[in-house]
Amino acid sequence: MALEGDGIPLLSAGFDDDDVHQLAAAKLQVFSQRYTRNRRLVVGALLHCGPSTIAEILNHDHALAQSSTYRSLVVLEEAGVVHRIVTTDDHARFELTEEITGHHHHHLVCRGCGAITDVSLPSDVERQLDQALAEAARRHRFTTDHHRVDLVGLCENCVDR
Amino acid sequence: MALEGDGIPLLSAGFDDDDVHQLAAAKLQVFSQRYTRNRRLVVGALLHCGPSTIAEILNHDHALAQSSTYRSLVVLEEAGVVHRIVTTDDHARFELTEEITGHHHHHLVCRGCGAITDVSLPSDVERQLDQALAEAARRHRFTTDHHRVDLVGLCENCVDR
DNA sequence: TTTACTGCAAAGGGTTTGCAACATG
DNA sequence: CATGTTGCAAACCCTTTGCAGTAAA
Numbered sequence: 001m002a003l004e005g006d007g008i009p010l011l012s013a014g015f016d017d018d019d020v021h022q023l024a025a026a027k028l029q030v031f032s033q034r035y036t037r038n039r040r041l042v043v044g045a046l047l048h049c050g051p052s053t054i055a056e057i058l059n060h061d062h063a064l065a066q067s068s069t070y071r072s073l074v075v076l077e078e079a080g081v082v083h084r085i086v087t088t089d090d091h092a093r094f095e096l097t098e099e100i101t102g103h104h105h106h107h108l109v110c111r112g113c114g115a116i117t118d119v120s121l122p123s124d125v126e127r128q129l130d131q132a133l134a135e136a137a138r139r140h141r142f143t144t145d146h147h148r149v150d151l152v153g154l155c156e157n158c159v160d161r
Numbered sequence: 162m163a164l165e166g167d168g169i170p171l172l173s174a175g176f177d178d179d180d181v182h183q184l185a186a187a188k189l190q191v192f193s194q195r196y197t198r199n200r201r202l203v204v205g206a207l208l209h210c211g212p213s214t215i216a217e218i219l220n221h222d223h224a225l226a227q228s229s230t231y232r233s234l235v236v237l238e239e240a241g242v243v244h245r246i247v248t249t250d251d252h253a254r255f256e257l258t259e260e261i262t263g264h265h266h267h268h269l270v271c272r273g274c275g276a277i278t279d280v281s282l283p284s285d286v287e288r289q290l291d292q293a294l295a296e297a298a299r300r301h302r303f304t305t306d307h308h309r310v311d312l313v314g315l316c317e318n319c320v321d322r
Numbered sequence: 323t324t325t326a327c328t329g330c331a332a333a334g335g336g337t338t339t340g341c342a343a344c345a346t347g
Numbered sequence: 348c349a350t351g352t353t354g355c356a357a358a359c360c361c362t363t364t365g366c367a368g369t370a371a372a
Contacts, residue, residue, distance in 0.1 A: 067355075142278070229329065
C-alpha cells in the first residue's frame with residue numbers, strides 16, 4: 001500500500017485497492033450508476049498516481065478516451081468518489097475523496113509544475129481551525145460543505161531551477 | 162470607507178481610495194508600467210465591488226474593453242496589486258492584494274452563485290495554523306509563497322433555493 | 323516623439339455535448 | 348431487450364494574441 005511522506009498511510013490499515021473499488025461501486029449504486037470498466041480504470045489511475053490531471057489519467061491508461069474520462073469524472077464526483085482540486089488555473093486535477101480514503105489532508109500546490117502533495121496537520125490545530133471557521137461561517141450565515149487549506153509555492157524540484 | 166462584515170475595515174484607518182490608487186501606481190512604477198486610465202478603472206471596480214469576475218468588472222465599467230481588462234489584470238497581478246482567486250472552476254476572480262489592502266483574510270466560496278466573502282480568523286488561530294503549515298512545508302522541502310484557507314459551501318441567498 | 327497601451331477580431335485550448343454504436347443488467 | 352455508457356468529432360466558452368491605431372511620459 002502506498003505510504004504518504006509523513007508516514008501516514010493514504011488508506012487506513014486493512015484498506016486495499018479492492019476495498020476502494022468496492023466502496024466506489026457502492027457509492028455509484030446509490031445514484032443508480034454502474035461501476036463500469038472505464039470508471040474503474042479512472043479510480044485505479046487516481047489510486048496509483050495520486051492527485052492527477054485528465055492528461056495524466058489518459059496517459060496512465062491509453063485505453064481511456066478523453067470524453068469518456070471527463071464523463072466518468074463527472075459521475076464519480078457526483079457520487080462522492082472523486083474530488084476536483086482547484087489549483088492555480090491550468091488543468092483540473094482530481095483525487096479520491098476522503099470518504100474513500102478515510103484520510104483528511106491538505107495540499108502543497110507547486111506553482112512551478114502543478115504537482116500536488118498531500119499533507120496533514122496536527123489534530124489539535126485542525127480542531128481549533130475547524131472551530132474558528134465554523135464561527136466565521138455562522139456569522140455570515142454560510143452553510144459549509146468543506147474547508148480547503150492549501151500551501152501555494154514551489155516544490156523541491158522546481159525551487160532550484 | 163467600505164466595512165467588512167466582521168466590523169474589520171477592509172483598509173486600515175486612514176486608507177482611502179486615493180491611497181490605494183497611489184500605492185498601485187507606485188507598485189506599477191517598479192515594473193516600469195504606467196498607471197493608465199484602464200488600470201485605474203479596474204482597480205476602482207475591485208475597490209468598489211470586492212472579489213470580482215472579469216464579467217463583473219466589465220459590467221461595472223462599460224468603458225472597459227474585454228481584452229484590455231484581461232491584459233490590465235495580468236500587469237496588475239505581476240506588480241502585486243491584484244490577486245487571482247481560484248474558486249470552483251468557472252470564471253476567474255480577482256481581488257486587491259493584501260499588500261494593497263493591508264488586511265489578511267480568507268474566503269467563503271459559494272458553490273451556488275460563486276460569490277466570495279472575506280472573513281478573518283482570530284490571530285492566535287492564524288498563528289498556530291501558520292506554524293503547523295510551516296512545519297509541514299519544511300518536512301517536504303516545500304517553499305511557500307502563501308497559504309489559502311477557504312470555506313466552500315452555500316451562501317445565505319443560495320441555501321434556501 | 324518615442325514607447326507603451328488599447329481595442330477589435332480572430333485564434334487557442336481545456337472541457338462539454340450530439341449522436342450513433344455498444345455493452346451491461 | 349431496454350437502458351445506460353462509450354467514442355468520435357464538433358461545438359463551447361473563457362482567455363489569449365496579432366496588429367493597427369492611440370495615448371502617456
